[in-house]
Amino acid sequence: MSDLNLLQMILYDANTQWVLLGTMLLGIASGVLGSIALLRKQSLIGDAVAHAALPGICIAFLLIGEKSLVALLIGATITGLVAAYCIQFITATSILKEDTVICLVLSVFFGFGIVLLTKVSQSPAGNKSGLADFIFGQAASLVGNDVKLMAGTAFILILVTSLLFKELKLLTFDPAFAKGLGLPTKFLNFLFLTLLVAAVVIGIQAVGVILMAALLITPSIAARYWTNSLGKMIILSGLFGAISGMAGTLLSTFGRGLATGPFIVVSATLLFFLSMLFAPERGLVIKWMRRIKYNRKTKEEQILRTIYKNLEDCYLKSGLEECLVTTNAVASELAFSEKLTLTILGDLLKKGYLTQSGNEWSLTNEGLFKGYLLVMKQRVGEICLMHREEFNEEEQDQLTSKVIDKPTDPIAERIIYLLDQYNMKPAISPYEGKGLT
Amino acid sequence: MSYELWILTVGSLAGMTCGMVGCFLILRKLAMLADAISHSVLLGIVLAFLISQSMSGIYMLVGAAMVGLITAFLVQLFSSNGVQEDASIGVVFTFLFAVGVILISLYANDVHLDVDHALMGEITFVPWDLVQWWFLPPLPKAFLMLSIVFILNIIIIVLFYKEFKITSFDPQMAAAIGIPVLLIHYLLMGMVSITTVASFDSVGAILVVAMLVAPGASAYLLTDKLSVMLVLSALFGVMAAVAGYYSATWLNVSISGSMASLNGIIFLLVFLFSPTKGLISKKLSSSI
Amino acid sequence: MNPVEIKNLTVAYQKKPVLSDVSFEVPEGKLIGIIGPNGAGKSTLIKAVLGLIPKASGEIKIFGKNYNAKDKVVGYVPQRGSVDWDFPTNALDVVLMGRYGHIGWFKRPSKKDMELAMECLRKVGMESYSNRQISQLSGGQQQRVFLARALAQDAKIYFMDEPFVGVDAATERAIVDLLNELKKQGKTVLVVHHDLQTVKDYFDHVILLNMRTIAEGPTEDTFTIENLHRTYGGKLAFLEKDRVMVNQK
Numbered sequence: 019m020s021d022l023n024l025l026q027m028i029l030y031d032a033n034t035q036w037v038l039l040g041t042m043l044l045g046i047a048s049g050v051l052g053s054i055a056l057l058r059k060q061s062l063i064g065d066a067v068a069h070a071a072l073p074g075i076c077i078a079f080l081l082i083g084e085k086s087l088v089a090l091l092i093g094a095t096i097t098g099l100v101a102a103y104c105i106q107f108i109t110a111t112s113i114l115k116e117d118t119v120i121c122l123v124l125s126v127f128f129g130f131g132i133v134l135l136t137k138v139s140q141s142p143a144g145n146k147s148g149l150a151d152f153i154f155g156q157a158a159s160l161v162g163n164d165v166k167l168m169a170g171t172a173f174i175l176i177l178v179t180s181l182l183f184k185e186l187k188l189l190t191f192d193p194a195f196a197k198g199l200g201l202p203t204k205f206l207n208f209l210f211l212t213l214l215v216a217a218v219v220i221g222i223q224a225v226g227v228i229l230m231a232a233l234l235i236t237p238s239i240a241a242r243y244w245t246n247s248l249g250k251m252i253i254l255s256g257l258f259g260a261i262s263g264m265a266g267t268l269l270s271t272f273g274r275g276l277a278t279g280p281f282i283v284v285s286a287t288l289l290f291f292l293s294m295l296f297a298p299e300r301g302l303v304i305k306w307m308r309r310i311k312y313n314r315k316t317k318e319e320q321i322l323r324t325i326y327k328n329l330e331d332c333y334l335k336s337g338l339e340e341c342l343v344t345t346n347a348v349a350s351e352l353a354f355s356e357k358l359t360l361t362i363l364g365d366l367l368k369k370g371y372l373t374q375s376g377n378e379w380s381l382t383n384e385g386l387f388k389g390y391l392l393v394m395k396q397r398v399g400e401i402c403l404m405h406r407e408e409f410n411e412e413e414q415d416q417l418t419s420k421v422i423d424k425p426t427d428p429i430a431e432r433i434i435y436l437l438d439q440y441n442m443k444p445a446i447s448p449y450e451g452k453g454l455t
Numbered sequence: 456m457s458y459e460l461w462i463l464t465v466g467s468l469a470g471m472t473c474g475m476v477g478c479f480l481i482l483r484k485l486a487m488l489a490d491a492i493s494h495s496v497l498l499g500i501v502l503a504f505l506i507s508q509s510m511s512g513i514y515m516l517v518g519a520a521m522v523g524l525i526t527a528f529l530v531q532l533f534s535s536n537g538v539q540e541d542a543s544i545g546v547v548f549t550f551l552f553a554v555g556v557i558l559i560s561l562y563a564n565d566v567h568l569d570v571d572h573a574l575m576g577e578i579t580f581v582p583w584d585l586v587q588w589w590f591l592p593p594l595p596k597a598f599l600m601l602s603i604v605f606i607l608n609i610i611i612i613v614l615f616y617k618e619f620k621i622t623s624f625d626p627q628m629a630a631a632i633g634i635p636v637l638l639i640h641y642l643l644m645g646m647v648s649i650t651t652v653a654s655f656d657s658v659g660a661i662l663v664v665a666m667l668v669a670p671g672a673s674a675y676l677l678t679d680k681l682s683v684m685l686v687l688s689a690l691f692g693v694m695a696a697v698a699g700y701y702s703a704t705w706l707n708v709s710i711s712g713s714m715a716s717l718n719g720i721i722f723l724l725v726f727l728f729s730p731t732k733g734l735i736s737k738k739l740s741s742s743i
Numbered sequence: 744m745n746p747v748e749i750k751n752l753t754v755a756y757q758k759k760p761v762l763s764d765v766s767f768e769v770p771e772g773k774l775i776g777i778i779g780p781n782g783a784g785k786s787t788l789i790k791a792v793l794g795l796i797p798k799a800s801g802e803i804k805i806f807g808k809n810y811n812a813k814d815k816v817v818g819y820v821p822q823r824g825s826v827d828w829d830f831p832t833n834a835l836d837v838v839l840m841g842r843y844g845h846i847g848w849f850k851r852p853s854k855k856d857m858e859l860a861m862e863c864l865r866k867v868g869m870e871s872y873s874n875r876q877i878s879q880l881s882g883g884q885q886q887r888v889f890l891a892r893a894l895a896q897d898a899k900i901y902f903m904d905e906p907f908v909g910v911d912a913a914t915e916r917a918i919v920d921l922l923n924e925l926k927k928q929g930k931t932v933l934v935v936h937h938d939l940q941t942v943k944d945y946f947d948h949v950i951l952l953n954m955r956t957i958a959e960g961p962t963e964d965t966f967t968i969e970n971l972h973r974t975y976g977g978k979l980a981f982l983e984k985d986r987v988m989v990n991q992k
Contacts, residue, residue, distance in 0.1 A: 061542045062487055069661070111734055112726065113829040113878075114481070114672055117541070121486040122672050122722060125665035129715020132662070136709040154556065228494070228661070232549030239542050276560045280553035287550040294536065302536060313799075320753075320764075320800070353750050353802035396763070403783075403953055404976020440973050482830060614849050621840045625826045631793045631819040632844035632896065633812025679876035681831045 034271060036165040041224050041263035041282070043172035045233065048217045049259025050179050052234030053241060053252050055214060057190045061238075062117070063102055063211075065231035066124040068218045070101030072131025072227050075152055076138050083141075085148070087164050091171075091219050098215035101127050128227070155226030155279035168220045175217055176256075186210060187248055224263070225279035232283040233259060240290040243297035262286035317354070317362050319392050322371065324348050325381060326389030330445045339446065342378035386448045394418055397442045401433055409433075422449065459700075461582040461595055466700055466714060468601040469654040470692025472608055473663060474670035476650050478681075478688050479643055481671045482623045487541060488527060491548035492644065493651045493663045495526045498555035500652065505562065512586075512600050516649050523648025524641060526551060576659030576711040584656075597656045604653040608646055612685070615639065620681060658711040666692060669718035673725040676732045691721055744807045746771050746900045746931040747792070752801035754784070754791050760954070761787045765801070767950050767959045772929045774922050776936045776946035776962075780975050783953040785935040786822065789902045793819055805900065815844050818898030820889050822905050828878045834888045835873040838863050841895030863891040866924070868917050883914030890921060901925065901932045908937075919945060942966055 029035070055061055071094035078093025079085065104123050109116045138149055160168070179186065188196040189206045197203045214234075221230045237258035241251045266282025295302050325343050328351075332341035349359040363379060366372045371385030381389055395418045402409040402417065409417060409429075420430040437443040480489045496519040503518025526547055533543035578597075585593040612619065622629045622639045630636045647667070654663045674687035699714030706713070727734050745768045752765040762784040769775050777785050790796045792803050794810055803810060805817060818841070838860040839852050846852055852860075864870045867887040872880060880888065886906055893901055906918055922945065925932050933950075936942065942949060942962065949966050951957040951974040958970040 056539065056542055059539065059541065061539065061545050065490075065545060108726065111737070112676060113732060114675065115484050115486075117484055118481045118486040118668060118672055121490050121664060121668045122719075124490065125661060125668060126715055126719030126722070128661050129665050129712045130719065132712030133703075133706075133708045133716055136707075136712065140707070229549050229553055231545050232553070235542050235545035236549070239538050239546060242538075277556060280556040280560075283549050283553035284557065287546060287553070290546060294533075294538075300537065316753075316799070320751075351751060353800065400953065400955070401976070403780075404973065442973075482827075484827075617840075617843050617846070617851070618848075620832070620836075621843055624830045624832065624837070624840070625821065627790075627795055627821050627825060628819055628840070628892075629843075630795055631812060631817070632815075634843065675831065679831050679833065684831050 033161060033165070036162075036169070037160055037271075038264055038267055040160070040165045040169040040172070041267045041278075042260045043169050043176070044217075044221050044224060045237070045259030045261070045263030045282075046256040047172040047175040047179075047259075048221055048230075048233040049237040049241070049255035049257070050176060050252050051210075051214050051217045052259070053238035053248075053255040054179075054186055054190055054210065055234055056238045056242070057248070058210075060214075061235045062120050062231065063105060064214060064218055064234040066101050066105060066120045066127070067098040067215050068222060068227045068230035069124045069131070070127035071095075071098050071215075071219055071222055072128055072152065073097050073134050075149060075222075076131055076134035079138055079149060080134065080141065087167060087223075091167075094219040094222065095212070095215050097127065098218060099211060102211045102215065151226075152222050153226050153228060154277040155222065155224045155229070155282075160223060164223065168223060171216060171220045175213055179213060182206075182209070183249075183252075190248075224267075225282055226277065229279040229283045232286060233262075236283070236286040236290050237262065240286070240293040243293040243300045258286065258289050262289060314362075317358070318366060320352055321348055321359070321362055321366065322381075322385065322389045323392050323396065324351055325372075325379060326386075326393050326444075326446070329381065329389075330393075333446055340380070342375065342380050344378050346377075348379070383448065386446070390444055390446070390448055391418070391422065393444045394422060397437060397444065398433060400442070401436050401440075405436065458582050461598065462578055462710070463697055463700055465581050465595065465597050465601060465657050466578060466696030466710075467693040468598070468605055469658055469663075470666055470670065470694075470696040470714070471689040472601060472605045472650050472692075473654060473666035474674075474688035474690075474692030475612065475685050476608060476643070476646050477667035477669075477671035478674065478684050479619055479623060480647065480667060481675060482681075483643075485643075486668050487544050488530060488644070489647055489651075489667045490664050491530065491544045492523045492526050492647050493660045493667070494548045495522050495551035495555070496648055496651050496655070497660060498522050498551045498558070499648075500655070501555050501558045501562075505558070512596060515652055515655075516600070516604075519652030519655075520645050520648045522551065523651070524644055527641065527644040576655065576657050576662060578657040578710045581657050597653075600653040600656075604649050608650065611642065611646060615642070619643070658714065662711045662715040665715035665718045666695070669715075669722050670695065673722045676725050676729045691718070695721055745769060745804075746806055747933070748802075748804040748807070749792070750802040750804075752788075752791060752803060753799040754787055754796065755799045760799070762791065763955055765952070765954075765956050767956050769931060769933065769950070770948065771931050772926065773931060773947040774926050774945065775931070775933045775948040775950060776942050777933055777950045777952055778936055778939070778942060778966075778974065779952035779957075781937075783974075785952055786904050788952065789819075789904055789933070789935065793817065793902065812844065815896070816899045818893040818896035818901040820893045820901065820903040820906055823882065823886055823889060823908070828880075828885060830877065833874050833876055834869060834880065834884075834891075835860055835864065837877060837888050838891045838895050841892040841897075844896065859897075860891070860895050863894040864888075866894060867891045867921060868913075881911070883910040886910050887914055887917060890918060894921075894925075899930060901930060903932065903934045905935050905937070907941075939971070 052064065055064055074093035074095065074097030075090045078089045082089050101123050105119050108114060108119045135149060185201060185206055188201065189203060193203055218230050221233055225233055238255040240258050241255035244254055245251050262282050262285035265285040267278055269281040270276045270278040298304060325348065328343045328347060329341050333339055345356065345359055345363065349356050363372065367374055371382060371388055373380050373382055395414065398418045398421060399411065399414045402411040402414050417429065417433060420427050421433050424430055425434060434443070477489065480486050499518035499522030500515050503514040507514040529547045530543050533546065534540040581595050581597045584596045586596045586599065587593045588599065618634055618639050622634060622636050626636050651663050654666065658666060670688040670691035673691050674684045677687060678684050695717040696714050699717040700710055702717065703710040703713035725733065730736055747769045750766050752762055753760060754762040765788065777788065779785055787796065791798050792810065810817070839856060842852055842856040842860065846856065861870060861873065864873055867890050869884060869887050869891060872884060877885065877888065890906065907915060922932055943966060946962050948960065949962050950959040951965065951970055953974050957974045958965050
């Protein structure tokens with residue numbers, strides 16, 4: 019049978035369709051809850067909760083004596099919640115830092131789970147219980163009602179989160195303010211932890227306790243690269259979760275008998291790598307290109323400013339408008355190497371900002387406009403810093419253009435007044451005829 | 456040496472080695488990195504096997520140390536590129552671990568190493584897995600590896616004690632007086648990796664984490680001196696290993712799981728009853 | 744040769760410049776205050792000089808050479824909040840850390856180092872606390888331990904980041920005495936400071952900083968209302984004659 023036929027067969031199989039739907043919904047639910055956890059800086063609590071589910075599963079099994087999924091999930095939820103509260107309690111009451119406590123709780127609960135697991139496998143029904151599958155997850159082998167339970171729970175989680183979106187958003191962003199508004203923050207904290215634990219617990223069957231954390235963390239940090247809005251981030255994260263859930267399930271079904279969890283995790287991580295590299299705005303490639311451009315631009319601006327300031331000094335000292343600046347003066351003032359200085363001066367010459375006579379440089383008319391603008395911008399920026407309560411530093415560009423283009427505007431007048439006060443007004447203006455201030 | 460004594464020796468060695476390295480992880484707020492490394496060394500072991508086609512200890516140590524350092528490096532790389540540190544730990548170790556698991560399942564027939572074993576360890580087999588070196592009588596492989604790593608760790612800690620101390624307490628000051636902070640960081644990460652891999656066989660990946668973190672955390676709540684903290688954590692490591700072994704045989708359950716649980720119980724006792732930093736003494740002194 | 748010379752230093756976090764084109768020189772054997780509003784880049788300046796954060800451009804010379812920690816000419820007192828005071832160690836041990844640069848690899852602190860560290864603790868009036876776990880010290884005492892550690896470095900230039908923040912009057916007095924003692928020994932001390940009331944009493948020389956150097960020079964000529972205005976802008980409110988304070992709003 020060709021691979022294509024196998025794929026077709028897999029896709030038309032009713033159970034596989036259910037499994038795909040289940041892992042997709044699971045991906046959405048954990049992506050959504052994971053992004054809230056990420057913003058609350060609770061990413062690794064999900065990891066601890068997942069590990070802590072193991073003893074709960076075993077206890078439930080030992081109590082009931084058979085593999086009833088609902089009971090196992092309830093057991094997992096309880097120990098998961100206990101672990102989450104242990105972490106919060108120990109961190110709050112001792113000198114230990116949160117990461118140490120998470121690690122401690124995670125490993126001790128898991129170790130205890132392993133102890134119980136050996137007990138389970140000694141019990142008559144435990145031998146074939148398949149509880150060990152919970153460690154790595156085996157979505158493909160899930161059948162009938164189990165899948166429906168998983169899909170149903172995931173759907174409820176998505177529904178509750180979207181209904182309570184605005185409360186959870188506030189709790190994440192500003193818990194103190196949320197409390198001030200009269201929101202029941204303790205209850206919301208509990209509710210969120212419960213949702214998180216529930217997502218982890220239903221995910222364990224598909225992904226396993228060890229890798230479940232990835233399904234919470236990876237899609238959400240991948241989504242973080244694409245947007246700054248919480249709403250969009252949650253939707254994207256859900257989408258990434260869904261894609262990785264489905265891709266992982268298909269891959270592992272295709273390979274027959276391979277655990278599902280690792281493939282889901284690898285798919286999610288690939289999405290993360292792609293996001294990290296190629297996302298617009300925050301992607302590394304774009305950033306890297308932008309940094310090179312920015313560094314170059316900064317250096318050009320520094321040189322133009324330096325030449326302008328030298329001319330300004332010369333003018334203030336001697337009244338001469340036609341001063342020249344040597345390459346050496348520029349290089350030593352900016353602590354650039356001579357080679358770098360010459361390269362950038364050459365660029366500026368080509369752009370028509372400079373005139374060159376041997377080793378000496380001056381500004382063309384265009385260069386004077388540019389240099390004046392840059393120096394003005396720097397000094398307006400300083401005024402903004404000095405008078406923060408009056409001007410917004412972020413708006414220094416708009417303020418600068420106001421000062422130059424509409425000097426009669428009241429705000430511009432005030433800035434010009436302050437520049438005069440502090441002797442910071444650029445002395446050579448291309449606008450009012452050279453030297454006229 | 457009797458079967459039981461070998462298991463106790465190996466367990467105690469693992470407890471001491473992990474406990475001491477763990478102290479520095481706790482003080483540097485790097486505990487989760489230990490968790491990450493202990494998972495991702497699985498990939499190192501698999502790769503070492505696939506490349507060298509042997510299960511020899513040296514290849515394992517080298518492979519694990521490399522992947523451990525790569526883990527630490529990737530975490531650093533992502534968190535310096537705008538990913539929250541805890542989240543970047545989560546991404547890195549789950550990914551490397553997942554790749555390790557997939558490789559094991561793909562080459563399942565060739566690799567004499569199953570995932571359950573890697574996770575939970577199999578200390579009961581330790582006394583039978585013998586190797587002979589030089590003039591020594593045949594000794595358990597796990598014992599030899601742990602002894603080497605233990606001695607190596609002690610030497611490194613003694614030689615670089617003051618550098619470890621100052622870079623843990625005040626990395627900025629350390630950098631300002633010319634101590635290579637980054638080098639010390641990666642030295643520690645290397646120690647964590649080889650410690651993890653040496654303990655792997657006996658206690659398994661996840662329980663290594665309990666051994667790394669719990670003894671140090673308990674010791675931290677009992678003393679104000681770094682040197683005492685190191686000694687105490689080694690002591691707690693041994694106690695948990697010995698008590699863990701006996702309770703496991705008594706209850707007939709997993710030995711490594713039981714050692715991890717005992718670590719948790721020791722921590723709980725210290726957390727409650729420590730004379731200066733315990734919950735009860737704090738409650739008492741605040742109510743007076 | 745001047746102990747510190749800085750030329751056109753620019754430091755940027757991401758795209759935002761924190762220091763732009765900062766230049767100054769400081770004379771040897773003086774107490775120098777680095778003054779400026781919050782966010783003016785004072786701590787950044789120190790960290791950049793010590794090579795703890797990368798500079799975007801510019802030149803930093805310590806006694807005419809690039810900074811090299813191995814020369815052991817620079818002592819550093821970081822902000823008190825920058826370390827975890829729960830660390831399991833005592834006051835004497837922290838002071839001993841100041842000797843680590845001198846001790847060299849693989850060696851332990853000698854008896855002489857111990858005595859020197861004790862002596863430094865004595866100078867800041869903390870000798871009776873030498874065995875105390877550091878989290879049990881008050882804020883002022885912790886600050887004095889940090890100062891003692893800097894003394895133990897036995898440097899020629901000291902950089903201190905906000906040593907007067909959150910300390911009691913006794914500690915403030917102790918720090919001032921110590922600064923004068925250092926000056927007597929011919930050391931150069933640069934102190935990041937934000938209490939304008941005390942600038943004239945404490946420092947011989949000031950550097951007014953707000954992203955760039957606004958002014959620098961001897962305190963009498965430089966610490967003027969006009970320069971302060973240029974540094975702090977509208978945040979400056981006048982009290983009585985000669986006394987100024989920063990409007991925190």
